[in-house]
Amino acid sequence: MAIAAFAPTTAGAPQGETKRGGRTALFLLIPCIAYLALFFLAPLISLVLTSFQAPRLYGDIGQYDYAFRWENYADVIGEYWPQILRSFGCALAATVIALIISYPLAYFIGVTMRRYSLAQSLLLVLVVAPFFISFLLRTLAWKQILSNESPIVHALQAVSLLGPGEYFIGSPAAVIFGLVYNFVPFMTLPLYASLERLDSRLLEAGSDLYANAFTTFRTVTLPLSIPGIVSGTLLTFIPAAGDYINASRDFLGSPDTSMLGNAVEANFLVLQNFPAAAALSIILMGAILILVAVYVRRSGTDELV
């Protein structure tokens, strides 16, 4: 009888605790949820609504009414498809080049320099060091270095890599160069994080099992660093696809190299065609989401230990 009387209380106690714990967690989450709702969800809804707006009848430039004008999307795709393609093309090229540059760098810092922890930290600081200067200033500095009168351009012309009237600034190569430069640290750090954890005993096991250095790299090192490759390429590709600084004519680009970001900027700030700018932004977001989803699925990161 006594036991029966106690039973519900003891059984109920942990449950009540969980509920209270759940309520505390919820309470602590309120600022985060409020922040996200206010600064992320609301603008997103506003952006979607804006993208369907129609010009006000007899209104001024920049005056729009809420509507469901899906033709906005067809219009911007029709008008800006070269910029859209260029965005993803440049971002892809920059990602691949950044990966080729960053992988050996990250391997050197994370694996080769393992024994010298001081040198390792120093090298990591050097990778991050450019962040201490505004990236606008750094990109402008590159514009100076690569300008038409610079010794570099003269040298390139002298060896006929550039024709007599050709210059580097304003070319797609310059835009890709700028993207690579700006995003190499974003590629290097995640790669470093995954290579730093690489167990060198596995490499020894590889060589013990008749794999030469290259085969060991291909069959052991590379598959084990896939999580780093995936996060590095995402951290590079996503912002690079939306970048509008490097491609802008004020920095390393020209009107011929303008990317999706530049089209959004022009529509929003210059043409005051807010629906078009909004529609372009949503296209960019949707395309990136789909590409990333396919990419993450294909690379099978969820299966990795």
Add this chain to the structure above:
Amino acid sequence: MARAAFADSGADLQLIGVRKEFPGFTAIDDLDLTIPAGSFFALLGPSGCGKTTTLRLVAGLESATAGSILIGGKDVTREKAHQRPVNTVFQSYALFPHMTVLENVAFGLRRRGIGDPVAKAHEALKLVELDHVSSRKPAQLSGGQQQRVALARAVVNRPALLLLDEPLGALDLKLRRQMQLELKTIQGEVGLTFLHVTHDQEEAMTMADTVAVMNKGRIEQLGAPEELYELPRTAFVATFLGQSNLFAGEIVSAGDDVVAIDVAGRRIAVPTSRTRRRSGRVVLGVRPEKLLLHTTAPDYDSTVNSIGPGRVLDVSFSGVSTSYLVAVPGFGTVTVFAQNMVFGPVVTVGAEVWLSWRVEHGFGLDDDPADLPQLALDSDSEASLDEQRHRAVLAATDAEL
């Protein structure tokens, strides 16, 4: 396609004058070692003695500073690890975490381009009774299972020489015994040469045909397990491989049969064949289980050495045997293991006892007594029994560790 064939049988291993220096210290100093084909060879020593470095040199994971390494008569000193006909079972197993068990085992076969790697990998997994987990990832297996996968991954390649780097270190005692038996069976079945590195003397003695005891980058003694145990040549071997009671004395006469040694005024005989020293000071030893405990002074017998009286400092009962620590003036603290033929200990702490052992059980060491500081025992008769006992127990515990 097959770039390399399976080894038909184990190959012999020869190390000639091998040295390995790391910045600041010499790990291996002028090592000469021959391991006959098809044998199970154990390299035994405390951590830091250079045994793992020796193994890594043979595997090609380290390069020798000097000397040469021959496998099956072929000089492989300059060959890289992946070119050598050896495989290693690593202490950490080093299984590839991103591959299935099957792919791990097939890895070496694929690299060498041997036909039908999947079927052969399944066969190797059957040998270690793990074929049913072939599609799992290593992280999903228990420690013992991972160890067996590591073994299968090495054995499947039929290397001329299989290197085992303390592969049983992480297993619990029961699994360890089971794996020891399995390893021995596999070695017999496939006829490979095994080089097993371990710090566990019991493991080395139960598994290997030949044991080499290594200390400070050198091999102290090499031989069959019984030989090493019954006739250790140095104090290090005598105390590392099991326990020994060591006494220092002066040789008084060396006959054809026995060498007579004066230890603290008592004449102790050691068979001439079991000591190499013929004059001067010498260290003699006897294993604790060879000693007999008497409660009265034993009668004189020329085939038996006897010492005493001494005082029992400690008695510890451990089931099959009881170990007694006995303080004998001039001989220090002597350890005696006695089988429990009767129920419980026969004497208690503080009892006066005599010890004896048959002459043929004693052995003389090659060491110079002056080099063995642990023998400079002060027969400190003024210390109380309790103090002596405390010190002796501490020393005995130290020796066991």
